[in-house]
Amino acid sequence: MTGAYSKKGDVWKLISVLVLGLYAVILIYPLCRLFKEAVISSDGKFTLDGFKAFFSKSYYVGSIGNSLKVSIATTLISLAIGVPLAYFYQMYEIKGKSLLQVLVILCSMSAPFIGAYAWIVLMGRSGIFTKILGSIGIHVGSIYGFNGILLVLSLQLFPLVFLYVCGALKNIDNSLLEASMNMGCSGAKMFLTVVIPLCMPTIIAASLLVFMRAFADFGTPLLIGEGYETFPVVIYDAYFAETGGNHMFGATVSIIGIVITAGIFLIQNWFSNRHHFTMNALHSIERKQAHGIRNVLINIYCWFVVCLSFMPQVYVIYSSFQKTSGKLFVKGYTLDSYRFAFTHLRKAIPNTFMIGISALVIVIILAILIAYLVVRRSNTANKVIDTLSMIPYIIPGSVIGIALVLSFSRRPILLTGTVAIMVIALIIRRIPYTIRSSVAVLQQIPLTIEEAAISLGSSKMKTFFTVTVPMMGNGIISGAILSWVTIITELSTAVILYNANTVTLTLAVYTYVSRGSYGVAAAYATILTVTTILSLLIYMKVTGNKEVSL
């Protein structure tokens, strides 16, 4: 640390303390409560009954197996789709590549369960495609159960792999590929022996993200699983099965969930430490025009997977204008679904914006402060903050929901059923991502610029607000808009915390899908999709480019 920063009584020390205090209340305390609930019986004695109950039933243990199977398969398929897509996208000229990228991003930003329900309508027992294909004698397998979950999650999550790997490909220097060609290695062989290994750190990071999302996803298996019980569903069921003050089993299952995801994280960490190296590109790869059959195949591949992935959203928008009779769609078009949507759950739209924006503002402020502490004031306390801020990354959303309910459903802090608890949940969920991107932005800004400002007589705080924050500006805003989109589509935590007063658009979709009122659900989902598209357009306008990275 430089001399200018080591003075005592620094305002940043105070901020460190405040941030630590905040984490203690909204993260550490709830996790401790959760743990206590799991191992202390109602009469105040230490017990492992919850764990015994869990491990004695093959149904529960099996759900872990199911979740692992789903998550691993989803991760592999997402990689198999996303990595080649990113490679083609960065290496070759694809027809309409800007639109292609926008669609990929939109795919990644819709709530998975919307995809699940669209696929049921399209390919389910009485689905449109099932009927059409059936009439010409083609019988596709069942969309329900493991296959359906896999289909929905893979199509939902490969865009994350795509976006991550595109970022990595941009960092590969063109001369590395030329060197490879020079030494007799090109085409598919080069892809496998040079490009993939160079992207390995990113591929590992993307795998973890996909795995965690798949593992924690709750809406998809609930809708399309049909008896294929995954772990988040068990957590949810366990939580709602218990009434009154006793949440021992729900808490126990949650703890088991954290242990599993933490284990996965450690394995990933071990892998990524082994594959660590740095790259920066002097000359990025230039897109080439492929020729002949190669060009055709590349274009077909890219557009096929993206269209397949985007189809559910198109269908949802389409069906929101369809006439309904009871729960069924009938011939003809109408705006009735919208009329119903706007007259019922009237609070959903204002809630979505109020909760979303409050969470977003707090997330951004916290992320900037924490990023600054971590990057510029590295000390023990701030390292602890850094670690704490990453904990939510590996905790399934429903577990966070349960922990918050357990902690804040009684005095002195009574928050259940309020907007505040929804906001807190979103802050906890989103902050790891926003901090990571803020840290990355801040690391790009040389310390000497701040030192220059201070040497010119600007105070430390003034320097921070007038020099540092504006320089981080663009990076923060672009990160914030993407955070916003994930905030408004969040389900797994909110579904545990919400009530009629704090319902949001995503929850409204979920509510009506689970009631079978697909028309209304489609209307809500369309509003959500339009909001997402608008946010994305604003993002592109603000950042001035068409390259989105998460």
Place this chain on the structure above:
Amino acid sequence: MSVDIRIRNAVKKYGDTTIITNLSLDIKEGEFFTLLGPSGCGKTTLLRMIAGFNSIEGGDFFFNSVRINDMDPVKRNIGMVFQNYAIFPNLTVEKNVAFGLKNRKLSKEEITAKTDQFLKLMKIEEYRTRMPERLSGGQQQRVALARALAITPDVLLMDEPLSNLDAKLRVEMRTVIKEIQNKIGITTVYVTHDQEEAMAVSDRIAVMNKGDIQQIGIPKVLYQRPANLFVATFIGRTNLLKSRMEIADGKPFVALPGNHKLQLDTVKEDELKPQDVIVSIRPEELYVKQDGEDGVTAYVDDAVFLGLNTHYFIHFENGEKAEIIQESQIDSIIAKGTKISLGVKTHKINVFDSEGKRNLVKGVVNDLDAYNGAR
């Protein structure tokens, strides 16, 4: 096995802009050949055309008698060293060197033997298990060279390989590169914008400007008998003085400032006619005469002591400025403002036509002339 390279009437276009209009060139087998020129002159473009990374819009490229225009870069059997080395950051030194060998269907023993041989040759054996990010610039350069040579290429291409190194390492590495090239005897094409570096390593140099070759020759000829004004100013430093050549008694004379007449014995016979000229005198071709001796009068503006030599910045009586280099003397540096008398090493200086396109002096060898018929 080394090859000779023949390039005939090469054309390179990016869209509508033509970078190289019509370029012909022969590189001999085993030769260390350098493309030298300012940035943007097309030297790297030409190198990448040879490597196969740039398309060729016209002309023919041959390795021996094989036309390579449409040959896949993978099949050209070229070793290439990139400006930023392009070392795979995810592979150890050893694996980087072995990378090309693994694509050659060699036995494991052969790969190991070859890898060892080149690690040893480049003196990087001790770093074999290191990751590239833990190597210094010079070491990375050695890895890149070992990797390029390990595949026993027909041609070695080097694209400004030393530009990322500090001055001292650059001098050290260029010696290493020259030594290795001599030892292996591989046809090498080297691209640089540093004329001193080019002279230090090359057998022959092609000086390029704006997509055209100006002169091809051995370093000594390029420096002492540049074909035109561009070559004279790009290679080394020189003072240019506008003058007029007059013939008296069949002998050519040029006038230097102060109307000091200089008789030239080196002018080509067919240029012996009165004409406007540009006289190019390199700083070391001027010398300070002892007191009283007749010479070109000048005044010292500034002196820079650089150890071996002292540079003097001077102006003539007509106000034209010039630079001269003298071996440093033990007694003292000539003070600013001193009036001095300068002599000229007449046999060394060059005289160009008024547009700077032709050198009027004998002894200019430009291998480019061989293609003028073909142009």
